[in-house]
Amino acid sequence: MKNRVGITLKVNGEEYELEIEPHRTLVEVLRDTLGFTGTKKSCNEGECGACTVIMDGKPVASCLVLALDAQGKEILTIEGLAHGEDLHPLQVAFVRKGGIQCGFCTPGMIMSAKALLDKKPKPTTVDVRKAISGNLCRCTGYQQIVDAVMSAAQEIEQ
Amino acid sequence: MFIRRLPKFAYHTPVSIAETLGLLKTYGSKARVLAGGTDLLLAMKKRALTPEHLVNIKNIKAMQGISYTDRKGLKIGALVTCAELEESELIKKRAPALWDAASVMASPQVKTLATIGGNLCSAVPSADTAPPLIAMGAEAVLIGPKGERTMPVEKLFKGPAESKVGRNEILTHIQVPRQATNSCAAYLKLMRRAALDLALVGVAAYICLDNDNRTCKDVRIVLGAVAPTPIRAPMAEKLLSGKEITEALADEAGKVAGTICRPITDVRASLGYRCDMVEVLTRRAVMEALRRIINERKR
Numbered sequence: 001m002k003n004r005v006g007i008t009l010k011v012n013g014e015e016y017e018l019e020i021e022p023h024r025t026l027v028e029v030l031r032d033t034l035g036f037t038g039t040k041k042s043c044n045e046g047e048c049g050a051c052t053v054i055m056d057g058k059p060v061a062s063c064l065v066l067a068l069d070a071q072g073k074e075i076l077t078i079e080g081l082a083h084g085e086d087l088h089p090l091q092v093a094f095v096r097k098g099g100i101q102c103g104f105c106t107p108g109m110i111m112s113a114k115a116l117l118d119k120k121p122k123p124t125t126v127d128v129r130k131a132i133s134g135n136l137c138r139c140t141g142y143q144q145i146v147d148a149v150m151s152a153a154q155e156i157e158q
Numbered sequence: 159m160f161i162r163r164l165p166k167f168a169y170h171t172p173v174s175i176a177e178t179l180g181l182l183k184t185y186g187s188k189a190r191v192l193a194g195g196t197d198l199l200l201a202m203k204k205r206a207l208t209p210e211h212l213v214n215i216k217n218i219k220a221m222q223g224i225s226y227t228d229r230k231g232l233k234i235g236a237l238v239t240c241a242e243l244e245e246s247e248l249i250k251k252r253a254p255a256l257w258d259a260a261s262v263m264a265s266p267q268v269k270t271l272a273t274i275g276g277n278l279c280s281a282v283p284s285a286d287t288a289p290p291l292i293a294m295g296a297e298a299v300l301i302g303p304k305g306e307r308t309m310p311v312e313k314l315f316k317g318p319a320e321s322k323v324g325r326n327e328i329l330t331h332i333q334v335p336r337q338a339t340n341s342c343a344a345y346l347k348l349m350r351r352a353a354l355d356l357a358l359v360g361v362a363a364y365i366c367l368d369n370d371n372r373t374c375k376d377v378r379i380v381l382g383a384v385a386p387t388p389i390r391a392p393m394a395e396k397l398l399s400g401k402e403i404t405e406a407l408a409d410e411a412g413k414v415a416g417t418i419c420r421p422i423t424d425v426r427a428s429l430g431y432r433c434d435m436v437e438v439l440t441r442r443a444v445m446e447a448l449r450r451i452i453n454e455r456k457r
Contacts, residue, residue, distance in 0.1 A: 022168065044162075044203065045161045047354055058241065059267040061268055061271065064194075064199050064271060066169070112266060133265055133352055133353035134265020134353060
């Protein structure tokens, strides 16, 4: 018995008409149904930040959001940052500053950073560290990530 | 441990409190209320809870928002998220101890979802919003089939993960009375890291000074994470009441508070360390509350 519900999800500016069962989380639907595999399902319990997406301007752990509850909201994933071949300044900065090693935490990190810069375009490093406090990285030791976000902030402000 | 996908359930999205109560009555013990989901959905993934029906209350407007009147004080909807608490100028001004709690909870992407009502109803002993609310004399408003009732937040916790909110009741909002002039509270949380950690120890201290601006007229010290529920420390309070608060006196109060807490030893910290830290945090929270009163007066 599959009790699918018809919903419309707005992801990266586009609307998608879907039939989704209530128990499916947003991260699962983004990845498995819509093919947006940039967002990662890592701990699945809201503790690592790899599943971070932006919902109505705020960062959320998409593994703890029911897909049905994402209806009517604007969802932004890592795939929505670049404009065609033009990378977002955050993406460029992460590459330039060595903020990416294995890359697994990166989409979540960048979304947390984007949410910060949208709210506070001129953050301090303390602001940045607070903004990424919910994102774990096993590779970089975080410093290059902080550098990247600060650099992107400067780039955007110009 | 590998966290599984959610079990299946039927989903209901009421738009009013009345509709919610109806659903809870219909499905009884097979239903659970879903707000932010940061506790419930996780418990379901771990199969600790497997309700067949989830009642999504996030769309109920009556339970949203923060407002203030001089007469009734702060009204905080149960659905207000931790992020909203942290971003609220009203909360920062009228309930700084609660703001303290919001700023040290979870992580940005969990705070967007987690609600104050959920934090209280999940009733974990380390719930960060509880000690500040208790310190400020807050009350919870509950609505059930028998109507509305009010309960001091201090009485809301029955035991670890056991709340006194009835199975077919919902917590609709928190009422924080207008705080006395010359008073303030502070909440301190001891963590092993900067985010995404439960409190090893949480202490909220509320101080009210008399008209002489020196004598402590009223005091509440609330300890979180060191007993099955958040607890008051009446003997520590008695030590401060009617006296001029100095760091030495706050230190003594801390020592007394450290003797009445009954924490456990777990993966996060030992019993002994927690008791020692109750001592330290009590002293610091008392002095911070005092500092805030003095700073407010200077303005």
